[in-house]
Amino acid sequence: MRGLCAKYEMSFESAKRWYDGYTVGSAHAVYNPFSVMSAVKAHRFKSYWKKTSAAETLMTYIDMNQDGLQEDIAALIAGGSVAVDTDSFQNDVKTFSCKDDVLTLLIHLGYLTYEEEYDSCDADPREGDTTGFVRIPNEEVRMEFEKILRRTKIDRKKQKETERNRKKQHPPA
Secondary structure, eight states: OHHHHHHTTOOHHHHHHHHOOEEETTEEEEOOHHHHHHHHHHTOOSOOOOOOHHHHHHHHHHHHTGGGHHHHHHHHHTTOOEEEOGGGOOSSSSOOOSHHHHHHHHHHTTSSEEEEEESSTTOOTTSSOEEEEEEOOSHHHHHHHHHHHHHHHHHHHHHHHHHHHHHHHSOOO
């Protein structure tokens, strides 16, 4: 990545802030290749994220606020990390029994990155318990997350307005 940034005279630090942050196993510095190539081509750092309808559907579940999910989402947007248990996830977009299921789907969609920490400082990496943590990987995804939240708030506001207007037009008898 440093070489690519040097070749195209772009800031490595900015590229890292915008597109790095994913982890796969022990690899740290996994960049979003589509966004990196788009930024190089445009010679501009911005969001090139491709949204999915599943992520917007998740807002329904975030609104339910299972187990304090909204507070966790706010912590993630603020740059924090949140513990998550991915074992209960059913690998679909309909069965959410707890906030961990919603967070796990966000990992699968690329909105969150996942890392494990060993529960004991002397634990053998091949055995023992671990705790998983999620965080928003980079600026590009954080911005997209905020856009989804903003759009959902606007949609809810419009829905409430429509409902109020309907009640005004058809008052209860």
